[in-house]
Amino acid sequence: xxxxxRSPLWLLGKSGAYxxxxxxxxxxxxxxxxxxVSSLKNxxxxxxxxxxxxxxxxxxxxxxxxxTDERIPIERNVMNSVFVSLMRVxxxxxxxxxxxxxxxxxxxxxxxxxxxxxxxxxxxxxQVVMIPNYLLVVKLGLIDSLWALIIxxxxxxxGIFMMKQFIESMPGELMDAARIDGATEFGxxxxxxxxxMGPPLASLGIFTFMATWNDYLWPLxxxxxxxxxxxxxxxxxxxxxxxxxxxxxxAASILTLLPIFFxxxxxxxxxxxxxxxxxxx
Amino acid sequence: xTVFSSLFKQEGGSEGxxxxxxxxxxxxxxxxxxxxxxxxxxxxxxxxxxxxxxFSYTPIREGxxxxxxxxxxxxxxxxxxxxxxxxxxxxxxxxxxxxxNTFLFTALVLPLNLLITLPLAVILETVNExxxxxxxxxxxxxxxxxxxxxxxxxxxMYAPGWGLLSIIFKSIGLVPPKSWLQDPNTIYFGVPLAxxxxxxxxxxxxxxxxxxxxxxxxxxxxxxxxEAARVDGANVWQEFWLVVVPLLRRTxxxxxxxTVISSLQVFVIFQLLTRGGPKNQTQTMLLSIYENAFRxxxxxxxxxxxxxxxxxxxxxxxxxxFRILRTEWEY
Numbered sequence: 079x080x081x082x083x084r085s086p087l088w089l090l091g092k093s094g095a096y097x098x099x100x101x102x103x104x105x106x107x108x109x110x111x112x113x114x115v116s117s118l119k120n121x122x123x124x125x126x127x128x129x130x131x132x133x134x135x136x137x138x139x140x141x142x143x144x145x146t147d148e149r150i151p152i153e154r155n156v157m158n159s160v161f162v163s164l165m166r167v168x169x170x171x172x173x174x175x176x177x178x179x180x181x182x183x184x185x186x187x188x189x190x191x192x193x194x195x196x197x198x199x200x201x202x203x204x205q206v207v208m209i210p211n212y213l214l215v216v217k218l219g220l221i222d223s224l225w226a227l228i229i230x231x232x233x234x235x236x237g238i239f240m241m242k243q244f245i246e247s248m249p250g251e252l253m254d255a256a257r258i259d260g261a262t263e264f265g266x267x268x269x270x271x272x273x274x275m276g277p278p279l280a281s282l283g284i285f286t287f288m289a290t291w292n293d294y295l296w297p298l299x300x301x302x303x304x305x306x307x308x309x310x311x312x313x314x315x316x317x318x319x320x321x322x323x324x325x326x327x328x329a330a331s332i333l334t335l336l337p338i339f340f341x342x343x344x345x346x347x348x349x350x351x352x353x354x355x356x357x358x359x
Numbered sequence: 360x361t362v363f364s365s366l367f368k369q370e371g372g373s374e375g376x377x378x379x380x381x382x383x384x385x386x387x388x389x390x391x392x393x394x395x396x397x398x399x400x401x402x403x404x405x406x407x408x409x410x411x412x413x414f415s416y417t418p419i420r421e422g423x424x425x426x427x428x429x430x431x432x433x434x435x436x437x438x439x440x441x442x443x444x445x446x447x448x449x450x451x452x453x454x455x456x457x458x459x460n461t462f463l464f465t466a467l468v469l470p471l472n473l474l475i476t477l478p479l480a481v482i483l484e485t486v487n488e489x490x491x492x493x494x495x496x497x498x499x500x501x502x503x504x505x506x507x508x509x510x511x512x513x514x515x516m517y518a519p520g521w522g523l524l525s526i527i528f529k530s531i532g533l534v535p536p537k538s539w540l541q542d543p544n545t546i547y548f549g550v551p552l553a554x555x556x557x558x559x560x561x562x563x564x565x566x567x568x569x570x571x572x573x574x575x576x577x578x579x580x581x582x583x584x585x586e587a588a589r590v591d592g593a594n595v596w597q598e599f600w601l602v603v604v605p606l607l608r609r610t611x612x613x614x615x616x617x618t619v620i621s622s623l624q625v626f627v628i629f630q631l632l633t634r635g636g637p638k639n640q641t642q643t644m645l646l647s648i649y650e651n652a653f654r655x656x657x658x659x660x661x662x663x664x665x666x667x668x669x670x671x672x673x674x675x676x677x678x679x680x681f682r683i684l685r686t687e688w689e690y
Contacts, residue, residue: 095482099494102479105563106498109512112523116515127521128529177393184386192390199401201677203624205645206670209652209663210404210411213418230400233393263385292505294627299653310507314631317511328515331508338503346496349503353568354575 117328124324140329154305155312162227162308163290169232170286171279177233178241179267183253199235208299215300226300227293227308237282244278245271281352284345288338309334412439412667416660439664450651454665456639457647463550464643465622467558472618473611475566480573481599495574499567506564506627513560514632543637551640553633561628565621569614576610577603609683616680620673644669
């Protein structure tokens with residue numbers, strides 16, 4: 079880089095740059111922050127007009143209500159979200175890496191056609207298959223079952239594509255050597271390919287987890303009873319049923335955000351990089 | 360789009376040479392269930408949605424043995440489409456409004472998004488690495504958050520009278536609207552206030568995505584090009600407009616198409632923040648599809664026809680996207 083003279087103009091530009099960035103920062107974080115501090119206000123403070131920004135007497139009562147009131151089956155709802163998310167992550171990782179392995183390392187007639195069929199999924203927006211898939215789920219007897227969230231999403235075309243790309247770059251010698259040593263084809267996948275796939279599996283897993291955890295429209299369509307709800311549905315139910323109790327709604331949305339934030343704090347760099355790359359695949 | 364171009368690549372020689380019969384059998388038996396699954400949950404639904412759009416279809420009616428089509432669910436040809444574009448029934452009228460609103464929403468989101476993300480990315484590119492990572496991470500935060508929670512946040516921000524936005528407006532001497540989300544009569548330059556509010560909330564939620572893409576694209580511009588410009592006597596401004604902007608064109612074009620495609624499919628914010636109101640001013644295509652199919656649930660054929668209209672629009676954009684991706688660009 080050529081040396082830039084630190085003239086007053088340069089300083090002005092630099093501080094202007096930081097000022098704009100900080101403004102963006104405040105605009106991004108302020109809504110989150112305001113909701114978080116507001117969730118600690120008691121009813122009287124929530125009703126105050128105009129409101130104080132910070133609670134005068136911070137209280138955790140809304141969180142305690144959500145977590146302890148028997149009429150709110152939050153444990154069930156959290157467990158539902160966790161169950162569906164983990165199942166979908168596990169299944170997606172398996173089907174993606176397995177199919178990716180076959181597409182990457184086996185050459186057979188009809189391979190491109192088969193791969194093309196799978197890629198159609200990427201081109202089809204969800205709302206096109208939403209109505210037929212609903213009828214299908216009804217036919218399969220899965221309405222109001224958590225399996226309705228899992229079974230239609232067991233194969234992820236993008237995941238297969240990603241894994242195929244990665245496995246293609248793996249050297250074939252190890253696989254051939256294992257084959258000579260008498261390893262089965264599945265054994266090569268499970269004992270040689272899979273252990274090398276940590277990074278791509280992790281990023282596919284994180285994205286699948288976040289997408290499932292935040293998913294709203296499909297659960298809204300196929301789940302009906304309160305104890306089957308996932309977390310986003312619980313929050314919406316709060317919003318419609320307890321609209322007078324702002325504190326509960328705010329606390330519930332903070333609880334929804336927290337697990338994802340927690341993951342994000344540790345993996346932000348990786349998540350952002352992955353998201354950037356995936357846009358151009 | 361490397362996803363699809365990889366299809367047309369010539370098969371390279373396989374490392375193992377010819378497959379043994381055993382290996383071929385393994386490949387076929389492993390893929391068969393996966394392809395069968397894709398057939399059931401992707402191909403069949405697409406075809407069925409197309410077919411359904413030509414029927415008057417209600418699942419509770421007993422149709423023929425064949426997927427309930429025919430019988431009490433009669434074939435109506437292109438009647439559903441004619442109804443959507445010219446009919447006077449309530450769903451059709453609302454849908455036409457929804458098409459208009461969806462395009463209006465998209466037409467507002469795209470420029471606003473670019474207006475924020477492009478300058479911000481350029482500025483972000485100039486600060487030191489550690490700050491860059493930190494800012495990038497924070498700007499990206501809304502995109503990974505649950506849309507439902509974000510809608511709750513914005514409902515609270517837009518609360519009439521005591522919401523944070525009203526407070527901010529008052530503190531800088533402006534008169535905040537009495538109602539941000541429910542007043543059908545406040546219209547600025549032909550855009551209803553509720554629509555503006557939804558656009559703002561959506562762009563806030565979504566801008567981080569384009570931002571990180573632009574930052575990556577800026578980092579990808581070879582340093583030598585910028586240095587060459589500087590050696591030739593270009594100032595910072597010229598360097599930006601004559602070197603950086605032309606090189607960013609492809610990324611901006613592509614990102615714009617992706618932004619449009621995703622804007623056409625926004626759902627949560629419309630369904631929860633404004634519920635399509637006031638007076639259908641924020642009714643969108645996807646919301647119409649959802650309501651006709653699952654809330655009113657009386658004519659899935661019509662709802663399918665709506666989804667086909669949206670599908671064709673998105674498909675056209677996707678084709679444009681591939682065209683851009685296929686074009687060779689070299690530095």
